[in-house]
Amino acid sequence: MTSLVLTDISQLTADGFEKLPDQTIYDVVNVNMSEKPDWLFDKNPNGKVPVLEVDGGDTLNDSFVIAEYLDEKYSYRPLHSRDPWKKAKDKLLIQLFNKVINALYKLFLDPNNLDKQSVDNIIGELIVFEEELDARGKPFFGGERPGMVDYMMWPWCERSDLLRIMGGDRWCLSKQKFQKLMEWRNAMKEDDAVKESYLEPTLHAKYFKSRLGGYPDYDIRV
């Protein structure tokens, strides 16, 4: 299968997951989301990324739908639990994390919103994840290795240092309050799939700065 993954720099690309089998060839195309090209709407009427295009031109959109598709299609190392109950609980956790993503994205795109209230809201949501990780008693939400929850959360946790860069040290998470998430973050950075797509916070900051300036450097990784 040949696939084309349309993404912008701020999205998890397919290589953020474990390497696909060798016979799977895919290209990544970064898209300027500030001035969307017309052809993007042919691939996805919503005009959003990511988009996965396969042989024959058929496409999927929505990062979670794409992630679950890849997980089912290439099932040699499933990211979702095989236990339907655990899988359902993980899906709810991913839904809940969308609140954190939305709040973070708003801050990244308009740093004027960066005040105590908005950061407190994010911290309030994150406590659920700290408690859940503690309750699971393993280094990752997926257990001994990262699973679907870990990989769906990661791109936004990788960017969380942006808050510190944008707002100074007072926006750091409390190490006492978020001990488990801090350990999780360090462990995630050692994961092969994460390493492969990892960008330094300063590079993320550079991208968002270019985007705020009206000229997003969407090929910043290239």
Added chain:
Amino acid sequence: MTSLVLTDISQLTADGFEKLPDQTIYDVVNVNMSEKPDWLFDKNPNGKVPVLEVDGGDTLNDSFVIAEYLDEKYSYRPLHSRDPWKKAKDKLLIQLFNKVINALYKLFLDPNNLDKQSVDNIIGELIVFEEELDARGKPFFGGERPGMVDYMMWPWCERSDLLRIMGGDRWCLSKQKFQKLMEWRNAMKEDDAVKESYLEPTLHAKYFKSRLGGYPDYDIRV
């Protein structure tokens, strides 16, 4: 397994799906969503229905997460396609239908919004479903039998006659434009699972009227 399904009258209840195996016993508890009881927030911090509670008190929320859980747990007649690509496409279709649900719900809860523009918006969204059903060339989105898309859409299509009751015949869908969806609707009404939970449009209208009046008759089916 004993389950408790918390729902209000306007939600699909678990018995809207094919009958669960005989050893599965579940109770349905209807909830007054205008004056939510405190215990609902113990079952689901969001305070939304449906909620599925299993032995031991653990819960799931979100109608689609619950539906997928039941589909995986009781897999003797899967509602989702086993083909990951088809399944992913169906999930996108269900996401798209959420736009119709949101638009319909707004109209049901505030009939003052019932104008040509809002109905045209719904019709615009529904055309995608008419074309998709036509392209699939089968009576149901799931093929020869209803599948996940069919059952996720159905509760709202069952209620669509409310528009006619509320707004008169001018809000009927065009039989020429929506021939496939009309045939689908008639076929769905013959499905055993649909029959079991089917409510006449006049009963739906009575419920929404009671809700608009401030005293929702949430046990209207009992």
